Amino acid sequence: xxxxxxxxxxxxxxxxxxxxxxxxxxxxxxxxxxxxxxRYFGFPVKEYxxxxxQRTIDSFEIATIVQNSLxxxxxxxxxxxxxxxxxxxxxxxxxxxGRKLYQxxxxxxxxxxxxVLGLALLLWFNSLGLAPSWQTAAVAHLVWIVPxxxxxxxxxxxxxxxxxxxxxxxxxxxxxxxxxxxxxPILWPGIWSGALFAFLLSWGNFPLSLYTAGADSTxxxxxxxxxxxxxxxxxxxxxxxxxLAAATVLLLGGLAMMLIRRRAAE
Amino acid sequence: MADVALAAPRTExxxxxxxxxxxxxxxxxxxxxxxxxxxxxIAPLLTVVAYAFATPRSFDVFRSFxxxxxxxxxxxxxxxxxxxxxxxxxAFCTVVLLALVAYPIAYGLNxxxxxxxxxxxxxxxxxxxxSENVRLYGWxxxxxxxxxxxxxxxxxxxxxxxxxxxxxxxxxxxxxxxYLPFMLFPMTLGLAMVPRDLVDAARDLGxxxxxxxxxxxxxxxxxxxxxxxxxxxxxxAGAVAEAKILGGQSVIMITHDIEIAFTYSQNWPLGSALxxxxxxxISGLALFVMSKLDxxxxxxxx
Numbered sequence: 001x002x003x004x005x006x007x008x009x010x011x012x013x014x015x016x017x018x019x020x021x022x023x024x025x026x027x028x029x030x031x032x033x034x035x036x037x038x039r040y041f042g043f044p045v046k047e048y049x050x051x052x053x054q055r056t057i058d059s060f061e062i063a064t065i066v067q068n069s070l071x072x073x074x075x076x077x078x079x080x081x082x083x084x085x086x087x088x089x090x091x092x093x094x095x096x097x098g099r100k101l102y103q104x105x106x107x108x109x110x111x112x113x114x115x116v117l118g119l120a121l122l123l124w125f126n127s128l129g130l131a132p133s134w135q136t137a138a139v140a141h142l143v144w145i146v147p148x149x150x151x152x153x154x155x156x157x158x159x160x161x162x163x164x165x166x167x168x169x170x171x172x173x174x175x176x177x178x179x180x181x182x183x184x185p186i187l188w189p190g191i192w193s194g195a196l197f198a199f200l201l202s203w204g205n206f207p208l209s210l211y212t213a214g215a216d217s218t219x220x221x222x223x224x225x226x227x228x229x230x231x232x233x234x235x236x237x238x239x240x241x242x243x244l245a246a247a248t249v250l251l252l253g254g255l256a257m258m259l260i261r262r263r264a265a266e
Numbered sequence: 267m268a269d270v271a272l273a274a275p276r277t278e279x280x281x282x283x284x285x286x287x288x289x290x291x292x293x294x295x296x297x298x299x300x301x302x303x304x305x306x307x308i309a310p311l312l313t314v315v316a317y318a319f320a321t322p323r324s325f326d327v328f329r330s331f332x333x334x335x336x337x338x339x340x341x342x343x344x345x346x347x348x349x350x351x352x353x354x355x356x357a358f359c360t361v362v363l364l365a366l367v368a369y370p371i372a373y374g375l376n377x378x379x380x381x382x383x384x385x386x387x388x389x390x391x392x393x394x395x396x397s398e399n400v401r402l403y404g405w406x407x408x409x410x411x412x413x414x415x416x417x418x419x420x421x422x423x424x425x426x427x428x429x430x431x432x433x434x435x436x437x438x439x440x441x442x443x444x445y446l447p448f449m450l451f452p453m454t455l456g457l458a459m460v461p462r463d464l465v466d467a468a469r470d471l472g473x474x475x476x477x478x479x480x481x482x483x484x485x486x487x488x489x490x491x492x493x494x495x496x497x498x499x500x501x502x503a504g505a506v507a508e509a510k511i512l513g514g515q516s517v518i519m520i521t522h523d524i525e526i527a528f529t530y531s532q533n534w535p536l537g538s539a540l541x542x543x544x545x546x547x548i549s550g551l552a553l554f555v556m557s558k559l560d561x562x563x564x565x566x567x568x
Contacts, residue, residue, distance in 0.1 A: 012374040019371060020389050022443070026404025027396065029414050033407050041407055043417030087299035092565070094292030102296050103561050104553075109307050111497060111552045113504015115521045116541055117310075119528050123317060123538070124310035127327060143306040146299060155565055200395035206507065211525075220397035227403055227511060236407070239400040246395040254388070 027243055034237030041233070052233040053241070062222070062238060069218045072138045072209075073202040080142055080149045080198045081191060087146070088153035088190070093162060106147045114144065118211035125212065132214030140212040141202045148201065149194040156190025188260050196253040200246055311545065317538035325534065335539035346523055346540065352434075353520040354547070357502035360441040361495050364449040367442065368494070372453040376460075387454075390447055398444045402511040405440065406431065432514035440508035445501055449494040455564055456490015457483070489559050496555045500548050520544055 037047040056062055090096070091103060109117065121140045125132055164186070168178045184191075206220035213221060219242050226235045313327070321330040322338065339346055371390075375383045393401060408414045409431050416427035430436045460483050468478050484491075506521040515522070520540065527537030 009374075009378045012370045012378050016371045016374050016379075016386065019367065019446070020386075023390070023393055023446070026401050026408055026443075027393075028404070029407040030400060030404040032414070041410075042412040043414045044421060083298045083302060086295040090292045090294075090296030090299070092562075094290065094295065096290040096292030096296075098296075099292060102300065104556055105303060106299065107556065107561075108549070108552070109303065111500050112548070113501055113521065113544075115506050116504050116524065116544060117307075119524060119537070119541065120310040120314045121306070122528070123534065124313045127313055139306060142302070146302060150299060151565070158562075158565060204395045204397040206397040206399050211528075220399060223397070223403075224399045224507075227399060235403070239396075239403065243396045243400065247392065250388075250392060250395065 027240075030236040030243075031240045032236075034233055034235075034240045036233070039233065041236075052237040056234045056237045056241065059234070062234075065217045065219055065222045068134045068213075068216055069203055069220075072134055072141060072218060073199045075138050076141045076145055076202040077195050077198040080146045081195050084146055084149035084153055084194060085187070085191060087150040088157050091150060091154040092157040093160065106150055109144055109147050110151075114205075114207035115211070117143065118208045121208075122211045132212050134213055134216040134218070137209050137213035137216065137218065138202075140208040141205055144205075144208060145198050145201055149198050152194040152197055153187065153190040156187050156193075160186050185264065188264065189257060192253070192257050192260060196250065196257075200249060203242070203246060203249075314538045314541050314545070317535050318542045320535040320538075322535050323533050335535045338536060339539055339543070346520075349518050349520040349523045350543070352517050353503050353505075353544075356434075356438055356441060356505075356517075356519070357499045359438055360445060360502040361449075361499045363438070363442050364446060364498050365453075365491070365495065368446060368449040368453050372450055372457050375454045376457045387451075390450055394447055398507050399511060401444065402440050402507060405436075405443070405512060409436070431512065432516045434513070434517050437508050437513040437517060440512040441502050441505055444505070444508065445498045448497045448501060452490045452494035452497060452564075453487070454490070456487035456493070459490065459564070460486040489564050492555055492559065493564065496552060500552060503548060504544065 032043070032045055033041040034052055035048050035050065036042075036045040037049040037051065087106070090099070091106065118140060121136070121143065122132060125136050130136055160183075164182055165178055168182055169175075173181070204220060205218075206224060209218045209221045210224065217225070219238065223235055223239055223242075226232065317327050318335055319331050319333070320327045320335075321332055322334050324330070338344060375387060379386055406413075409427065410416070411426075411429075413427070420426050430439075464482055464486075465478055468482055473481070504521050506519050506525065509515060509517050509519045509522065521544075524537045524540045524544070527533045527540060
């Protein structure tokens with residue numbers, strides 16, 4: 001029995017390792033292509049150079065789209081966390097009549113193909129008379145990201161005991177005081193990971209930006225337009241930079257979260 | 267009940283006690299989300315539905331009513347049903363393959379990896395933050411002529427890599443690749459719902475591995491597995507990037523047809539009618555599966 005258990009554990013470990021390798025293989029291929037010297041990619045790489053990275057960094061066009069992406073991700077993060085915080089309390093903390101229906105409504109945008117959602121939003125913006133731009137793209141991101149962040153925070157809310165709030169209230173604490181001193185500190189880890197999700201999902205989103213950003217471009221949208229027509233090694237170079245940036249944000253965010261957890265434990 | 271979360275000014279709650287009683291705290295907290303989703307999700311979908319009944323090739327939404335768009339789609343000379351068939355077939359295969367790929371990993375995250383589970387989960391989450399076109403393009407670089415695979419094989423003195431790009435097979439591969447996290451995490455949550463004592467008890471009573479799996483693990487983990495399957499099916503049915511980037515448009519997906527109607531051919535009503543049909547399939551499936559699930563249990567209410 002034990003032998004059998006160890007063998008299945010070994011199989012699971014090897015399989016997981018293989019899948020992880022497959023997940024990161026294409027990202028590594030992109031990194032290689034961005035660092036090779038020639039105009040066209042060939043493997044094994046004959047000569048490495050940072051030329052395309054330098055050109056990408058120097059490009060004015062790319063600076064603009066990076067700004068767009070950052071701006072959208074920033075706005076999406078702030079708005080979605082605020083809305084989703086209350087949305088998560090309604091999702092998991094309070095018992096109320098329409099809750100089950102509300103939970104299902106909230107899941108629908110996640111269970112919806114994003115390209116179709118993007119096209120539907122394009123139609124909607126058009127019938128409202130709004131010209132698509134980075135602002136409408138931010139709204140489109142929110143439609144998908146608010147539900148995700150609500151779920152992330154809701155998971156934290158489930159582990160939260162409402163008795164704490166009631167006790168504080170019985171002892172005469174004001175609502176604002178309870179929110180600041182009890183509810184928020186307990187929910188911080190959930191809020192923080194919700195914010196991380198919001199920022200990173202918006203930063204990497206492609207299908208919604210493609211249809212709703214109009215003439216403005218974001219990093220994934222620009223990359224796509226160059227993949228389809230007019231490949232340059234700046235495409236894998238920028239792709240790699242964007243990936244590294246996301247990894248850095250995730251790493252710093254994770255560290256900050258560990259600090260928050262530790263402080264909460266003290 | 268202390269509704270502390272909404273930090274309404276004290277004066278208001280004192281001067282209008284009746285209203286606070288009338289609107290439950292949950293609804294008040296939910297209202298921003300509900301309002302936003304009504305405006306940002308439900309309204310756009312209704313607009314699409316309205317467009318689907320408008321005069322073809324026009325922008326006469328809300329002013330005309332015709333079934334012509336649907337008639338065009340169901341016309342026997344129209345081959346758009348092929349795109350539907352491809353998309354749904356791809357989605358089905360993606361779900362089956364992903365269930366097989368993800369199950370051992372989800373099991374490992376719950377039972378085998380122990381303290382490493384957190385780190386391994388992060389490795390699977392991270393790709394979600396890299397846009398799918400970047401990751402798919404990496405596969406193009408891997409499989410292309412003189413690419414990583416071809417070049418490596420040639421260096422080893424072999425004939426070179428197989429030509430898999432621009433085939434339906436690679437599109438399926440791309441979908442399995444992109445949607446893995448959407449199967450893995452619901453499945454992991456589902457398997458976490460299986461009490462370990464129960465499995466141990468069954469084993470002590472002499473149940474075999476297959477029996478434990480079939481009678482205990484699978485039924486108890488089913489809600490999570492179902493969510494994963496639904497999620498991946500829906501996303502794959504509406505997928506388009508895989509076919510465009512890896513498939514070289516050797517197969518036209520339904521979303522691609524919708525996009526063409528919206529952009530190049532400027533026939534919004536026809537595109538909307540196609541989108542409505544896709545939405546009916548998807549939401550029918552989603553509502554059916556969701557009616558069978560209790561979200562509170564899956565997400566961890568105790």
